[in-house]
Amino acid sequence: MASITPISNSQSLFNKPQIPTLKKPKLQLLSLPISNFSSKKARMVVVSATTAAEKSSNKRYPGESKGFVEEMRFVAMKLHTKDQAKEGEKESQGPPMAKWEPKIEGYLKFLVDSKLVFDTLERIVHKAAFPEYANFKNTGLERSESLAKDLEWFKEQGHAIPEASSPGISYSKYLEELSENDPQAFICHFYNTYFAHSAGGRMIGRKVAQMILNGKELEFYKWDGDLSQLLQNVREKLNRVAESWTREEKNHCLEETEKSFKYSGDILRLILS
Ligand code: HEM
Secondary structure, rough: OOOOOOHHHHHHHHHOOOOOOOOOOOOOOHOOOOOHHHHHHOOOOHHHHHHHHHHHOOOOOHHHOOOOHHHOOOHHHHEEOOOOOOOEEEEEOOOOOHHHOOOHHHHHHHHHHHHHHHHHHHHHHHHHOOOOHHHHOOOOOOOOOHHHHHHHHHHOOOOOOOOOHHHHHHHHHHHHHHHHEEEEEEEOOOOOOHHHHHHHHHHHHHHHHHHHOOOOOOOOOOOOOHHHHHHHHHHHHHHHHHHHOOOOHHHHHOOHHHHHHHHHHHHHHHOOO
């Protein structure tokens, strides 16, 4: 059984989100061929069993009534440190952003590794190994092209663009693997990467620009159109995809959040290298 526990009996798990071993759910429903009738029957049995179990215990998960994105957000916010976000619960490690002393070399490493991650995510949704991924093509949140323009600008300014480094390379490999065999976990990374960038990522971008780029706003932090509407469109699509997941699959997705923070945190730390 997955270890994300409903509010009713373990609110404290979210206070200390040390999520143990990540178990892959036995059922990978997204991988079932749509035409496979016997699988569809099996799925109906599972869904009705889950519903009965949920009804009988009347369990509720934080954010559940608003849709699955709210559940993902709830878990993510608690994994922030207290100085990163109001809802954060983790103790800070390292200096708070106010005390950062970034340098261009470190920031360039961060941008290069970020580009590798966004290139990977965008390639994966285009390839759509699972048909559900195709919902996330051309959302307007894509960052790969804007990062390419930024790196070109740095080059024109005379800066050497570094090769991608191990945090970005490891994350990219991990995402490729997940996307082929664990769609719920992959979607967790997709959500966290794009939404983190639109929130904390922008704050970081502004701060670093003031400190080392004379306030120049990079393309990485500009979107075509209304960002809040683009985010809302993606929230709705994510909610719809997750509607077909069992509770166990949803929990499996939520449990992946910690890994998303770990990988993205390693890339963020490049700014200070
Ligand atoms: C220095 C690092 C970070 C800072 C300063 C930061 C800060 C923030 C802030 C201020 C918010 C908005 C809270 C609100 O809506 O009231 C936020 C939201 C969020 N952050 Fe972070 N964050 C950081 C790192 C991360 C990382 C590493 C991840 C995961 C990869 C992440 C995932 C998210 C998500 C999913 C949201 C919700 C966005 C939404 O609801 O639209 N953050 N963050």
